[in-house]
Amino acid sequence: MIALDTMGQAVFPYLAFNATAQFDQHNYFSRVEPGTSLQLTIMNLDSIAHNILIDEGMFSTGVLLPGQTSTIDFGVLPNGIYGVRDSLELNRFLGLSTFFVVWPESKECFYWHLNEHQSDWNADIRNGVTIDTEEYTPDYFSINDRVHPQIMSDTLASVTGKVNDSILIFVQNSGRMAHSIHFHGYHVEVLYSNGNALDIGREKDTIPVKPGKGQVYLLVPFQPGIFPVHDHNLISTTGGGNFPSGMMVMMNIGL
Numbered sequence: 172m173i174a175l176d177t178m179g180q181a182v183f184p185y186l187a188f189n190a191t192a193q194f195d196q197h198n199y200f201s202r203v204e205p206g207t208s209l210q211l212t213i214m215n216l217d218s219i220a221h222n223i224l225i226d227e228g229m230f231s232t233g234v235l236l237p238g239q240t241s242t243i244d245f246g247v248l249p250n251g252i253y254g255v256r257d258s259l260e261l262n263r264f265l266g267l268s269t270f271f272v273v274w275p276e277s278k279e280c281f282y283w284h285l286n287e288h289q290s291d292w293n294a295d296i297r298n299g300v301t302i303d304t305e306e307y308t309p310d311y312f313s314i315n316d317r318v319h320p321q322i323m324s325d326t327l328a329s330v331t332g333k334v335n336d337s338i339l340i341f342v343q344n345s346g347r348m349a350h351s352i353h354f355h356g357y358h359v360e361v362l363y364s365n366g367n368a369l370d371i372g373r374e375k376d377t378i379p380v381k382p383g384k385g386q387v388y389l390l391v392p393f394q395p396g397i398f399p400v401h402d403h404n405l406i407s408t409t410g411g412g413n414f415p416s417g418m419m420v421m422m423n424i425g426l
């Protein structure tokens with residue numbers, strides 16, 4: 172059970188990918204150096220079976236019963252963003268989703284893993300109550316499994332740097348909605364987009380990310396300042412109906 176609300180009021184069941192057996196609501200994600208021969212081992216420490224899909228089903232663990240382990244041998248993957256999610260959408264609503272990045276290291280890298288939550292569904296899903304997933308009205312919108320303002324203390328999400336730095340931002344949308352990332356103060360260049368190749372090379376201040384898709388942005392700040400980044404669909408900047416919450420992080424750029 173976790174609390175996502177700024178007010179500490181929303182507590183609902185949650186599933187996550189963790190690097191250790193210790194439960195943490197924050198899904199684990201990582202960057203891999205290009206040219207690395209990559210293996211991923213997933214152990215199911217839950218009480219129900221899961222089937223984990225990587226890269227929208229290009230790879231899968233197959234059915235993983237409680238206590239079972241599966242190792243996937245990817246070999247060397249092309250540069251890009253790879254989503255990791257449960258085959259059952261109901262489990263994704265519980266938070267079970269993450270991503271990994273194959274991309275050269277840069278001095279400043281930041282990561283935004285986007286998701287939505289319909290808080291009144293989570294307990295029902297976990298208790299096996301049938302829900303009508305056609306009526307989707309999520310009320311919490313998270314980056315790295317946190318909402319504003321808690322997300323501000325996430326040093327992997329809150330952008331810091333200096334004027335003229337080359338800052339990389341990796342974005343994965345694990346939700347069911349498209350999210351339009353809107354930058355105040357700067358434009359970014361889209362270096363990579365697995366949802367729309369036409370995005371690549373564009374310099375914009377607002378970029379839509381489709382469900383299940385990932386993008387890489389290059390931010391070279393031309394001015395110092397403190398500016399927000401948020402979803403331009405403003406419902407996603409609320410949490411439990413409160414504003415500001417949800418998908419909003421800050422950029423703090425010095426001289």
Ligand SMILES: [Cu+2]
Pocket residue numbers: 353355401
């Ligand atoms: Cu704005």
